[in-house]
Amino acid sequence: MTPEQNDLVTLSGRDRPLGALLRRYWQPIALLEELEGPRPAKAVKVLGQDMVLFRDQEGRLGLLDRDCPHRGADLAFGRLEDGGLRCLFHGWLFDVDGNCIQTPGEPAGSKLCTRVRQRAYPVIEQAGMIFGFLGEGEPPAFPGLDCFAAPGSHVFAFKGYLDCNWLQALEVGIDPAHASFLHRFFEDEEADAYGKQFRARSADSDMTMIQVLREFENPDITISPTDIGFRLTALRPLPEGQTHVRITNLFFPQAFVIPLSETMTITQWHVPIDDTSCYWYAAFTSFTDAVDKEEMRRQRLTLYELPDYKPRLSRANDYGYDVVEQKSRTYTGMGEDINVHDQWAVESMGRIQDRTREHLGTTDKGIVAYRTMLLRQLRKMENGERPLLDLTAEEALAVADPGTVDGVAPAGADLEAYWRAVDARRRGAAPWAAPANAAE
Structure with missing residues (x-):
């Protein structure tokens, strides 16, 4: 193979052709057992992307980009409460769909949270694992394996x-x-x-x-x-x-x-x-x-x-x-x-x-x-x-x-x-x- 071909089939960042291809498929991102215990949340890195995987109080799975859209603090350390994941820095709260549902430090009546959204990714449980879809559009269906x-x-x-x-x-x-x-x-x-x-x-x-x-x-x-x-x-x-x-x-x-x-x-x-x-x-x-x-x-x-x-x-x-x-x-x-x-x-x-x-x-x-x-x-x-x-x-x-x-x-x-x-x-x-x- 040429050096260019080797790069083509190995490098999976967002800006690479292989990265675009692999993002068209569900990717295993964690074992189900990794969300067991008193705090069902963990940092995950897949295809070079840093994300946080968590399960809310109703048992729903969420997969969000790891940097808080407010000031970039690490959401992987967030508190699981009030129906979502709350950033430790200023208390902003995000649900499993990436909606910002609280910005508690803002003045009463503030609409800031309606204009803020964290990137969220589809997640599903299959075969004892949690799969995430990091691409655009509709994820593919699972074949009958x-x-x-x-x-x-x-x-x-x-x-x-x-x-x-x-x-x-x-x-x-x-x-x-x-x-x-x-x-x-x-x-x-x-x-x-x-x-x-x-x-x-x-x-x-x-x-x-x-x-x-x-x-x-x-x-x-x-x-x-x-x-x-x-x-x-x-x-x-x-x-x-x-x-x-x-x-x-x-x-x-x-x-x-x-x-x-x-x-x-x-x-x-x-x-x-x-x-x-x-x-x-x-x-x-x-x-x-x-x-x-x-x-x-x-x-x-x-x-x-x-x-x-x-x-x-x-x-x-x-x-x-x-x-x-x-x-x-x-x-x-x-x-x-x-x-x-x-x-x-x-x-x-x-x-x-x-x-x-x-x-x-x-x-x-x-x-x-x-x-x-x-x-x-x-x-x-x-x-x-x-x-x-x-x-x-x-x-x-x-x-x-x-x-x-x-x-x-x-x-x-x-x-x-x-x-x-x-x-x-x-x-x-x-x-x-x-x-x-x-x-x-």
Whole structure:
């Protein structure tokens, strides 16, 4: 890529083409749990914008620009009272729609508050997260993905901070080849770390995922367009004619959907805080039992620190690197948590990767396909056209989850029929799940 192209796909400020594109979509801005407690208000920064998110006394959500329109003081420290958020400096009061409803220091009968309005943004609760829309006009409708269709009891949401640009964080999720190396373990026994799904044995094979990835490191990768972006298929031929089949999906503009197990998927967004840092937001969706949210949260808080959800392992402590471990236990020497492996990979590229220096190979088909798609949608925006998934409510009804699978097909199987059957079985276990979208 040229330096100009690299800037085009990484910089998300208001005045940048990418910033205009990303502002056409709902963005995860917080977890629902972040507004729990005695004071449901917090500062948030998304796409370089400083805002305050709060819940008023009636339970309504509000998202306002953070600087008070009176003298610019910080509304994130405001008092939640009298139906809104009150600035500490002079007591001006704003409701969730940005209306100024009181200017108490002004003379009796003053109409000043009728002429003042704080910029407010639409907000909505979905999949255990709070989404905000930072663009102009009507926000798009949500497509019918499983994480949005599932009841709250079956979805667990979490997030984590990354000290790098959003794009390199997203691209690791559409690169199936890296798992054979970055997430390689030299021992096959069960582990309690996040990433233990690699220890599991498929219902159709005696091999663990560790063995599959370690011993068959050259996946055959294909890309197929879908209604939400594209489907990425990675095939690994196994002994006795079996085939390991992994189907993941790019969810435009900045998310992907991947299988975690035979009964759970992850939908993961990568949201710029600014151009050199981002959060990943993940919705874990169960197709069988309700999720144990307290236990899942407890497990992840051993790895992340509140209130900012920053990882305990980072550049500052070399990601826990241990040379002895690297020789005999893990490929990275950075423990068994695959999030740490991915974090090291994307942060080691620099805070904004210089893509003019990279040399892509055939395993980078997903990377190439996504960048091509992103550049195409940027051109559509520039030409005044609606980009992909800028959906009306009627259009959204026709967009269903495209299906995500990780399994072993028997010898001689029709691989397309195999993965669709596996996906159908998983959906059949969940009364709320609609049939997968077969449209290409």
